[in-house]
Amino acid sequence: MTFIKDFVDVLSGSSISFLLLTSLFSFLIFFNLLDGRLRSKGGSVFIGFGLLFLISGIFIRPLLYLAIAYLVLMFLLANLGPRVWETRTGLIILVAGGGAFGLSMLDPQFYLIAAKPDNVPIVAMIFLLGFFTWVALRKAYLNDRQLLAGGIPWEKTESDEKLFTCPDLVYTEMLCMIVLTIVMIVWSMALRAPLEEAANPTSSPNPAKAPWYFLGLQEMLVYFDPWLAGVLLPTLIIVGLMAIPYIDTNPRGNGYYSFRERKWELGIFLYGFLVLWSFLIITGTFLRGPNWNFFGPYEYWDPNKLVPLVNIDLSELIWVKALGVALPKIWLIREMFGILFCLAYLGLPPLLAVGPFRRFYQKMGPPRYYVGTFLFLIMMALPIKMVLRWLFNLKYIVHIQEIFFNV
Amino acid sequence: MSRLKQLQQGAVNSQIWKSVFRVGIPNTNRKRVLAVLGSLILHLHPVKVRRSGVRMSYTWCMGGTSFFLFLVETVTGLLLMFYYRPTIEYAFTDIMDLREQAPFGIMREMHRWGAHAMVIAVWLHMFRVFMTGSYKPPREFNWNVGVILLVLTLLLSFTGYLLPWDQLAIWAITVGSNMARASPGAGTEGPMSGLIKLGDIRLIHAGDDARFALLGAKTVGPSTLLRFYVLHCVAIPLGAGFLMAIHFWRVRKDGGISGPL
Ligand code: HEM
Ligand code: HEM
Numbered sequence: 001m002t003f004i005k006d007f008v009d010v011l012s013g014s015s016i017s018f019l020l021l022t023s024l025f026s027f028l029i030f031f032n033l034l035d036g037r038l039r040s041k042g043g044s045v046f047i048g049f050g051l052l053f054l055i056s057g058i059f060i061r062p063l064l065y066l067a068i069a070y071l072v073l074m075f076l077l078a079n080l081g082p083r084v085w086e087t088r089t090g091l092i093i094l095v096a097g098g099g100a101f102g103l104s105m106l107d108p109q110f111y112l113i114a115a116k117p118d119n120v121p122i123v124a125m126i127f128l129l130g131f132f133t134w135v136a137l138r139k140a141y142l143n144d145r146q147l148l149a150g151g152i153p154w155e156k157t158e159s160d161e162k163l164f165t166c167p168d169l170v171y172t173e174m175l176c177m178i179v180l181t182i183v184m185i186v187w188s189m190a191l192r193a194p195l196e197e198a199a200n201p202t203s204s205p206n207p208a209k210a211p212w213y214f215l216g217l218q219e220m221l222v223y224f225d226p227w228l229a230g231v232l233l234p235t236l237i238i239v240g241l242m243a244i245p246y247i248d249t250n251p252r253g254n255g256y257y258s259f260r261e262r263k264w265e266l267g268i269f270l271y272g273f274l275v276l277w278s279f280l281i282i283t284g285t286f287l288r289g290p291n292w293n294f295f296g297p298y299e300y301w302d303p304n305k306l307v308p309l310v311n312i313d314l315s316e317l318i319w320v321k322a323l324g325v326a327l328p329k330i331w332l333i334r335e336m337f338g339i340l341f342c343l344a345y346l347g348l349p350p351l352l353a354v355g356p357f358r359r360f361y362q363k364m365g366p367p368r369y370y371v372g373t374f375l376f377l378i379m380m381a382l383p384i385k386m387v388l389r390w391l392f393n394l395k396y397i398v399h400i401q402e403i404f405f406n407v
Numbered sequence: 408m409s410r411l412k413q414l415q416q417g418a419v420n421s422q423i424w425k426s427v428f429r430v431g432i433p434n435t436n437r438k439r440v441l442a443v444l445g446s447l448i449l450h451l452h453p454v455k456v457r458r459s460g461v462r463m464s465y466t467w468c469m470g471g472t473s474f475f476l477f478l479v480e481t482v483t484g485l486l487l488m489f490y491y492r493p494t495i496e497y498a499f500t501d502i503m504d505l506r507e508q509a510p511f512g513i514m515r516e517m518h519r520w521g522a523h524a525m526v527i528a529v530w531l532h533m534f535r536v537f538m539t540g541s542y543k544p545p546r547e548f549n550w551n552v553g554v555i556l557l558v559l560t561l562l563l564s565f566t567g568y569l570l571p572w573d574q575l576a577i578w579a580i581t582v583g584s585n586m587a588r589a590s591p592g593a594g595t596e597g598p599m600s601g602l603i604k605l606g607d608i609r610l611i612h613a614g615d616d617a618r619f620a621l622l623g624a625k626t627v628g629p630s631t632l633l634r635f636y637v638l639h640c641v642a643i644p645l646g647a648g649f650l651m652a653i654h655f656w657r658v659r660k661d662g663g664i665s666g667p668l
Contacts, residue, residue, distance in 0.1 A: 118575075121523035132467060132531055136538040139464065152667070155459040159666035162455035164439040169452060169461050176468050177475055184479060184524070188516035195506065196574040198499045201626060205575075210583040211568045213526050213561055218582065227597050230586025241554045244537075245547035254543040255665035262540060269537055404589075405598045 085141045090134040098127060107298050113286055117194045122212055122285050129278055133270075139257035140266075153256040206290045206303055215284025216277055222292065223385045225406045233378070240375040244269075247372040249364060272379055311395035314338045331400050338398035342407060345381075349373040451655055453663055460664030465539070469532035473560075474651065476525035480563075481644065483518040491570070493636035495629050498572035522564050529560050541665040549657040552650055559647045566639035569632065577627050580635075584627070587618035594618060 050071045057064030084090045101123070104110045114123055143153040163169070210218045220229035253262040287294055289301035312321075315334050319327050328334045349370055353361040361369045388394040398407040418424055419431055433442040443449045459465055490509060491501045505515055533553065536542055542550035569580045588594040592603065593616060600611040613625050623630030658664065 118523075121520065121527065125527050128527065128531060129534075132534060135464065135467070136535070140538070155465065156667040158459035158462075159457045161458040163458050163461055164436070164443075165452040165454055165456050166433050166439050166442045166449060169456050170449065172461060172463065172468075173471055176463075176471060180472060180475055180479075184517055184521060185513070187520050188513040191516065191520070192506075193516045193519040194575060195502060195571060199495070199572045199574060199577040201577065201628075203574075204581075205578055208578040208582050211565055211579050212523075213564065214583055217586070221586075226586045226589030227591050227594070231590045231594075231597070238554060238558060241557075242551050245542040245544070245550050248543070251543070253540040254668065255539060255541060256667045257539055266538070273534060273537075403598055403601065404596060 082141050085134065085137040086145070090138065094127065094130045094134060097130065104297065109298050109300055113301075117191055118212065119285055120191060122282065125278075126282060129274065133274065136257060137259065140259040143256060143258050144260040147258065147260065153258065155256040159255070207288060207292055209284070209288075212281060212285050215288075216280035219280045219284045219288070220382065223382065223389055225404075227404070228407065233382070236375065236378050240379070243371060243375060247364070247368050247375075249368065268376065276379065276382055311389070311393045313396045313399045314341070314394060315399060317394070331402055335398050335400055338396070338407070341397055345377065346374070348377060453659060457664060457666050459666050466664065467531060467535050469528050469535050473525060473528040473532050476521050476528055477647070477651070479521045480518060480525060483514045483521065484640065486514045487518055488640060493570070493632050495572060495632060498570065498632060502571045502573075522567060526560055526564055529557055533557060539665060546657075546661045546665060549654060549661060552654045552657065556647060556650050556654060559643055559650065563639060563643045563647065566635040566643065569627070569635045570639065572632065580631070581627050584618055584621050587621050588616065590617040
């Protein structure tokens with residue numbers, strides 16, 4: 001019993017849960033890339049990670065829990081595999097999630113946060129996202145099965161047939177509008193719009209949160225400075241979204257649901273959309289309390305919670321901790337390692353082009369390849385920094401206070 | 408013929424009805440075509456659509472839902488404008504009054520929940536469009552129009568958030584706009600901004616940087632309220648409406664709703 005309680009406490013009480021949750025989503029997605037097969041090259045990477053966790057778990061308690069959760073999840077996924085999507089299993093998982101949510105509402109602390117008027121739509125969003133992910137992947141998998149058997153996607157069986165807009169489409173639209181109107185009216189009568197005290201510029205609430213759809217950006221502020229998290233990365237998100245149709249030259253999978261024909265596109269997009277976008281918003285809304293500290297779902301939002309500030313720069317880690325000398329005065333030398341690291345990271349594309357990504361390089365051509373991989377690396381910089389922070393308390397890779405340039 | 412049928416016939420054959428609806432009940436193919444062609448609203452659609460595209464499981468109706476919610480926001484927003492004055496003396500009390508005094512006072516609720524719902528609907532719409540690969544040629548441009556619509560939707564929501572002028576509002580906007588201060592080269596605390604100098608004088612300071620342009624002041628204050636009000640009620644809706652027109656036009660020009668080639 002204490003083991004179970006300990007288990008939940010550890011998993012929900014610290015940054016370990018971040019690791020678990022983000023990896024949980026990533027597993028779901030990347031496992032799909034492998035068709036849930038463990039006995040493949042990718043599969044052995046997953047198993048390797050699990051064993052690594054397990055071994056380090058012997059020394060570090062929380063990692064043991066992480067390893068257990070990880071391995072259970074992986075074998076579950078490997079065994080269920082595509083069935084999560086092809087059958088109603090996914091839906092059942094979703095309903096079970098709804099049940100767990102309902103039960104959790106009995107917990108006063110959970111209720112306080114989840115039932116806040118402005119948070120109600122986000123609760124709805126979680127389930128809508130789950131539901132539509134299931135719908136889309138289900139249709140994709142069913143189509144894939146047809147395609148594998150030499151058939152055609154179901155859309156194709158109907159797409160040459162034309163219906164009259166009036167009545168077929170118009171009636172569907174009318175129905176949709178009526179249902180929406182009812183939903184909006186009931187929702188508006190049931191739930192009052194929040195209104196707090198009149199604005200007071202001298203007393204700031206704790207936590208002060210941006211509107212919910214920007215909480216992903218606010219969460220990014222934990223890992224990056226404002227000029228990156230608040231300005232550069234959002235700009236690149238928009239640029240990246242706009243670039244998608246020009247980078248992705250795969251002619252297949254146009255106008256129907258399919259997974260196999262677009263594995264990498266879907267894997268990357270789902271990771272960005274579900275994990276880096278939606279999950280961070282959900283975290284920012286429900287799991288970030290006073291002083292932007294992390295709180296588990298049942299934890300009391302204690303404004304006095306003390307979190308030790310142990311974050312450390314890469315330069316200090318190397319010069320002081322590893323080499324045992326004082327930090328050099330000149331910033332170029334001091335930050336040498338970090339700068340080299342960043343340059344190496346951004347210099348990856350040409351290396352990858354002759355290595356593992358050769359296939360993409362040849363298929364896409366240089367301009368598409370370089371823009372695409374650059375945007376991808378920028379996207380992956382976020383989870384990389386997150387993991388570095390959780391595991392090693394790394395603050396900045398490059399810290400040049402002299403010109404406000406910190407990464 | 409039953410009474411009801413007679414009544415219906417009478418109504419449909421009256422001069423008033425005929426002056427409005429030219430074609431009558433669309434019960435023949437000819438009339439079905441004419442009904443769409445003869446109506447400004449319906450002729451947003453083509454006369455015939457792909458069967459696969461009409462399925463709710465294909466589009467999830469999310470594009471239409473985003474549009475419908477936009478219309479809901481426009482109507483409720485207009486009603487709110489009757490009551491609301493964008494000055495710091497009145498803004499908060501007007502919202503209070505709206506809750507206490509206005510008859511059938513759910514307009515504010517509807518506007519707020521509608522805004523949340525619209526953001527979610529637009530995301531799900533984008534998700535659907537990605538999952539069906541509908542951004543691929545020839546629809547690349549319409550995807551881009553969509554991305555800008557997404558940004559405008561978020562900005563609409565963001566600017567609206569300030570208007571109640573309560574604690575929630577100003578602090579959310581303060582947090583949200585603090586980031587502008589860090590714009591590289593354009594915000595006081597951004598990298599490189601310190602390098603933009605005339606002799607010894609810094610050209611980028613709190614009184615003229617990117618955040619100042621957004622707020623109209625160094626902190627969220629009266630000029631911010633006015634600025635956000637105008638953006639929220641006039642500029643962004645007009646822009647979004649214009650882009651939606653292009654968006655819908657392009658859906659048609661790109662061959663209607665996508666389907667396998
Ligand atoms: C029940 C859900 C809905 C379905 C299944 C649906 C389906 C469709 C389809 C198939 C198209 C593309 C027509 C074409 O090939 O050009 C379309 C476009 C459009 N829909 Fe919907 N729709 C739904 C809800 C709505 C609602 C509620 C509205 C408006 C309030 C709406 C407004 C529009 C507009 C303005 C367009 C773009 C114009 C066009 O291309 O026809 N839809 N919808
Ligand atoms: C306020 C926001 C938006 C409105 C009102 C809107 C409305 C619509 C409507 C009514 C359609 C017809 C088909 C459908 O309902 O799915 C459509 C199609 C489309 N939308 Fe949007 N949209 C919006 C935002 C976006 C965004 C954010 C994107 C992408 C980033 C996007 C990309 C597209 C594309 C590519 C199509 C063509 C899809 C196809 O033919 O299958 N739109 N939009």
